Amino acid sequence: MPTVAADRLAGKTALVTGAAGAIGTVVVQRLSAAGVNILACGRNKSRLEHLANQTGAVPFVADLTDVEACRSAVADAERRFGRLDLVHLGVSTRGDCRDIAELDLADYRRVVAANVDSVVFSLEAAVPALRRAGGGAITVSSSLAGVTGYGQFPLYSMTKAAVNGLVRATSRRLARSDIYLAALCPSFVDKHLLGDLRSHLVQKKIPLLAPGEVADALVQRLCATPGDEPIWILQPGHPPVPCRYPDVSPLTGGSSGAVPR
Ligand SMILES: NC(=O)c1ccc[n+]([C@@H]2O[C@H](COP(=O)([O-])OP(=O)(O)OC[C@H]3O[C@@H](n4cnc5c(N)ncnc54)[C@H](OP(=O)(O)O)[C@@H]3O)[C@@H](O)[C@H]2O)c1
Numbered sequence: 001m002p003t004v005a006a007d008r009l010a011g012k013t014a015l016v017t018g019a020a021g022a023i024g025t026v027v028v029q030r031l032s033a034a035g036v037n038i039l040a041c042g043r044n045k046s047r048l049e050h051l052a053n054q055t056g057a058v059p060f061v062a063d064l065t066d067v068e069a070c071r072s073a074v075a076d077a078e079r080r081f082g083r084l085d086l087v088h089l090g091v092s093t094r095g096d097c098r099d100i101a102e103l104d105l106a107d108y109r110r111v112v113a114a115n116v117d118s119v120v121f122s123l124e125a126a127v128p129a130l131r132r133a134g135g136g137a138i139t140v141s142s143s144l145a146g147v148t149g150y151g152q153f154p155l156y157s158m159t160k161a162a163v164n165g166l167v168r169a170t171s172r173r174l175a176r177s178d179i180y181l182a183a184l185c186p187s188f189v190d191k192h193l194l195g196d197l198r199s200h201l202v203q204k205k206i207p208l209l210a211p212g213e214v215a216d217a218l219v220q221r222l223c224a225t226p227g228d229e230p231i232w233i234l235q236p237g238h239p240p241v242p243c244r245y246p247d248v249s250p251l252t253g254g255s256s257g258a259v260p261r
Pocket of ligand 1: 020021022041062089090092141143144190
């Protein structure tokens with residue numbers, strides 16, 4: 001973990017969604033090691049309790065595709081810790097759809113609910129709390145699939161592109177309230193849940209990121225200054241880089257080299 005995190009984050013309070021997931025778990029471990037009070041949110045009670053025993057995080061069990069559950073999580077964090085400074089949003093599912101001509105409506109709703117609704121509802125609930133705290137930082141787990149598209153998972157790619165659009169469009173306004181909002185777009189991460197995809201990637205010699213590398217980049221973003229770049233790409237063997245469209249004029253005006261946010 002970058003040492004800057006321990007210096008800047010000690011004593012702060014964080015809400016982490018998708019906390020029992022492969023990357024969310026390491027984010028909670030890193031934040032806990034940096035002295036952060038954490039509300040660790042997810043659906044899986046036993047995995048959250050295990051994480052709580054390891055790290056001292058407080059478990060919050062809920063389906064975070066529900067707007068009221070997101071509001072309750074934020075209210076619980078403020079009630080327990082007195083304020084909310086940091087948020088990491090990691091709820092996600094890749095879904096089963098590989099061919100748009102064979103769309104399963106229930107699968108589509110599940111992917112949009114986990115990857116988009118949960119982010120929108122969590123932001124709606126958390127931003128007022130961060131404003132009450134006088135500022136803070138929010139990171140969203142997006143994906144390189146949302147930048148380049150990934151043909152194996154078109155719905156997943158669509159939802160991550162939606163998240164990137166929301167973050168780009170929202171980050172500038174939030175910076176005025178001293179809130180930094182960023183999305184991190186990693187390529188493939190090595191974890192057992194990659195399942196059959198993992199052997200395919202290994203066979204094709206496609207390098208994989210470790211969950212710890214992704215968590216470190218996320219924690220680094222939680223230490224960034226409001227107004228910093230909103231969308232970051234993370235690939236194996238490279239430090240995180242901002243995702244820019246240098247030849248596109250931003251809708252907000254300004255020079256064509258600027259990031260459209
Ligand atoms: N793994 C990769 O290759 C990769 C690459 C790029 C980006 N990312 C992004 O990184 C983030 C974390 O990925 P990961 O690999 O750590 O995934 P993961 O292990 O599947 O974790 C996702 C978490 O989201 C939770 N979740 C899903 N639906 C939920 C709901 N309705 N309510 C509450 N929690 C819910 C899951 O809880 P349950 O345990 O209850 O299902 C799980 O703990 C995701 O946003 C993903 O898109 C991953």
